[in-house]
Amino acid sequence: MRPPLLDPLFAPITSLDGVGPKVAKLIENVVPADLGDRAARVGDLIFTLPHSVIDRRHRPGIAHAAEGAIVTLEVRVDRHQPPPRGNRSVPYRVYVHDDTGELALTFFHAHAAYLEKSLPEGEWVVVSGRMEWFNGRPSMVHPDHIARLEDAASLPLVEPVYPLTAGLSAKILRRAIGQALARVPAMPEWMDPSIARRHTFPSFAQALQRLHNPADPLDLSAEGVAWRRLAYDEFLAGQVSLALVRANTRRLSGRPLTGDGRIEDAVRRALPYSLTASQEQALAEINADLAEPERMLRLLQGDVGSGKTVVALLAAARAVEAGGQAALMAPTEILARQHLATIAPLAERAGMRAAILTGREKGRERAEVLEGLASGAIHLVVGTHALFQEAVAYRDLVLAIVDEQHRFGVHQRLAITAKGNAPDMLVMTATPIPRTLVLTAFGDMDVSRLTEKPAGRQPIKTVTLPLERFDELVDRMHKAVSEGQKIYWICPLVEESEEIKLMSAEDRFNSLKPVFGSAIGLVHGRMKGAEKDEAMRAFKSGETRVLIATTVIEVGVDVPDATIIVIEHAERFGLAQLHQLRGRVGRGDRASTCVLLFKDPLGETAKRRLSVMRDTEDGFVIAEEDLKLRGEGELLGTRQSGTPGFQVARIESHADLLEVARDDARLLLTRDPDLQDERGQAVRLLLYLFGRDEAVRLLRAG
Structure with missing residues (x-):
């Protein structure tokens, strides 16, 4: 159950004044949350942060105002010049002056009565807006703000600018965000006090206020403490949820897989080349994991052509020696068939029976594969996600190998876990992922890297x-x-x-x-x-x-x-x-x-x-450069596939906080694995706030 304290933030945005279904649809285009098929909630608005500010403290005087600059001016109203009767295409002009010069305030399709009331002749007023110069004469078209001198204190001096979409006015979005902020309840602190002190972080509520109501453009900097505080919260939510997935996966304890090396040796003898040093190293790490009673959760990163498939086959050989079955899942049918073409002849020479299962196998062919998996006659199966559908039953699946992990999110990892008696998991990717992103997407895994190309490959x-x-x-x-x-x-x-x-x-x-x-x-x-x-x-x-x-x-x-x-x-x-x-x-x-x-x-x-x-040609150098050029959302493919598209955090600005959050999450769960104590309960709120509720469900399931 979601804590009732958060109910105001989980209400639909249509519960806010001035937000009907039509406006809600427009707002959904600008909130940073990955909505999937749900409607936007009030809580999504608090993380819709401004991208810049208008600084109205800049008061240069008319003559010194630069073309295109947004300025605030104290001026005296001289005269009104309405358009000629019946000609609406000519603008309404109000001429004003200060000590340095004269300015025309220009309004299209104006209401004369409104302008006469807000800009009375002979009065001093404050106007704020963008300066434009025509033929050496200054003009301000539709000022953003007009106020009498005595009311000038009501003007926002530093005004946040939010992302907009066609048809959505800044005013409506600002009002909606203001209402959302007013609904944020007083929440207990989930941050470790020593981390808050070391980074001089404000509280969660203070950070939100500072970002949405900045007193200075610096308040909106991604490097500023307010933004860093929220980025840390988002990282912490991510790392706690990954650590809970990891704990849940490990809790379904595996079993030691040790073989006599017979099949592995036969595969090695069938290879036309010997393994590289980093392949041997990765294999040693995998075999050490397999020998432990805990489940293996390992990410094997290797550049294109570094020989991951062979490492996977040798790991599968170890699983078969221990009396179990292995499954290799690829993201596309082309790739699955190709893996089979590489693996089948080698497996056969080592006495392992390999088969393929994709959406294309039908009728008798499919029935034979399913029967072979259920009886254990098939030792190694290659396929697409068809391998983990309801109808597929294994006699004893002990090792699941997933290729191109960035296309499979945490949910899919849990689905695979449900097959077999909690199989060991080896995940492979040829997308070299920078270290920081390995932490965000695969913080629940140990990592092996293949850093060399196989012998004989040319540059x-x-x-x-x-x-x-x-x-x-x-x-x-x-x-x-x-x-x-x-x-x-x-x-x-x-x-x-x-x-x-x-x-x-x-x-x-x-x-x-x-x-x-x-x-x-x-x-x-x-x-x-x-x-x-x-x-x-x-x-x-x-x-x-x-x-x-x-x-x-x-x-x-x-x-x-x-x-x-x-x-x-x-x-x-x-x-x-x-x-x-x-x-x-x-x-x-x-x-x-x-x-x-x-x-x-x-x-x-x-x-x-x-x-x-x-x-x-170094994939890891390329990945780091890609991260600098593109940011993290696109780097891992799409946001929808369970990869971390962040709402607030920016990897390029906040990467240093990621390791702190990971260590903090691990320590927290070591001390309080079920998040029961005071801080644990507060962290549960944090998980709901950032949409990591599936992790909370794991707590209950376990």
């Missing part, structure tokens, strides 16, 4: 090329194909759209077909599974030499003899995605090239991105 040469040199590029590609090379050509879209004039995969395919003839293929996400497989098979076998594709090939597709990748409109892709795509080549023993084709003129961020790609 990839990366070049940037403007679209103007397109014909030259096509000539070079034609020559490469005649020498027997294979080329990926990546386009950002499937078909051309009205809004964005970019080359789509289908258009590019049609434009290059006359050049390459039957040697060209096409694959994109809207094709049926069987069509995609056929296009990939033809490219792999060499029937086609050029594959036009969308980013469907971004993750895990393996054609070792592809040596060139062209990424068209490279400026439209993020760094992590460019790095993933580049990793499709350089997988064999021949030198490879990545061509980043861009359209001038490039913005600053795009320029920086392309130069980072030219300068380094």
Whole structure:
């Protein structure tokens, strides 16, 4: 049950004065919470923070007011000049002056009676708004504020500016946020006093007041104590919920998995190469975890082509030796089939039976796989999330391996946990994630990193090329194909759209077909599974030499003899995605090239991105740069997939608080695992405030 104290913040925003269904829909576009399919609540408004301020303490005098500046002026009203009768297109002007010069206050479609009342001739008034100069004469169109001199104290001197959307006025949003703040109840302090002292944090309520009613622009700085306080609260909520997931996962204690090394040795003998030092290190860490009675929760990070699949297979061999089954889940069907192609021959030579299960297996074929899993005849199954649906029963699932974790949130981790008798979990990602983000998304996991490329891999040469040199590029590609090379050509879209004039995969395919003839293929996400497989098979076998594709090939597709990748409109892709795509080549023993084709003129961020790609192949360096350029929300793919899209915290400004929050969360739960004492109860409120209530449910479940 949610604590009743928080009820006012969980009321719908339509309970606020002046917010009907129509306005509520508009407000939902600006609140930072990931609403999913729920309506916005009053509590979402308190975290809708201003992005800047209007500083009305600036009073330069008319003649010294700069073009475009927002200024506050004390002026005397000289005369009113209404538009000629019947001509509404001419504005109503009020002429005023101060010691330095004269100014025209300009109003379109004005109500004369209102202006005569608020700007009486001969009176001194205070006006505030944006200065504009026409032909050397100053004007202020529709001042934001007008007040008599004696009422000037009522003007907000520093006024916050909130994010807006078409149709939503600043006034209405400010009023709604003001009402929401008034409903924030007096809450107990959930922050450790020593942390509050060390960082000179204000209380939660004071921090909110300071951000929404700033006395100075500095109050709104992301580096200021008010914003840092709320960022810390959000980090703490995240870290406590991850620690609770971890504790819950561990509490369903696993069992020690130790084997005699027989199957593992057979797999190693079947490999055409020996493992790299970091593969051996990762495997040692995994085997040590498997041997413990607690469940394993490990994240295996490795750059594209660093050999994660082999490590996963050897871990699976250990699980099978111990008498259990292993499942490897991939995010797409293409990837699942590819994993099977890599794994099945090796598994077979070591006496392990492997099978595949995706949405495509139907009828008898599917029934046979399900039966093999239930009887234990199948030792290792590869598939998509079909592996963890209700109908699939395992005889003894002891190890779940999840590929490309950033597409699976905490909820999916819990769903997998429910299969088998709490299987050990190994999660793999080829997206190099900066250390700070590993903490936010995977704070419940131990981490192993693969830092080397397997032996024999060649470096990839990366070049940037403007679209103007397109014909030259096509000539070079034609020559490469005649020498027997294979080329990926990546386009950002499937078909051309009205809004964005970019080359789509289908258009590019049609434009290059006359050049390459039957040697060209096409694959994109809207094709049926069987069509995609056929296009990939033809490219792999060499029937086609050029594959036009969308980013469907971004993750895990393996054609070792592809040596060139062209990424068209490279400026439209993020760094992590460019790095993933580049990793499709350089997988064999021949030198490879990545061509980043861009359209001038490039913005600053795009320029920086392309130069980072030219300068380094190190995925972790690229990930840190990506974080600086893009912020955390986009870096982990989408916000919807259970990744941490923060409402208040900004990784780039607040990363130092993340480790403090993690250590604090661990200490808190060591002392009070069920959050029962005074601080524990306060932290429960915090979890609800930041939408981490699933973690509170774990407390009750356990």
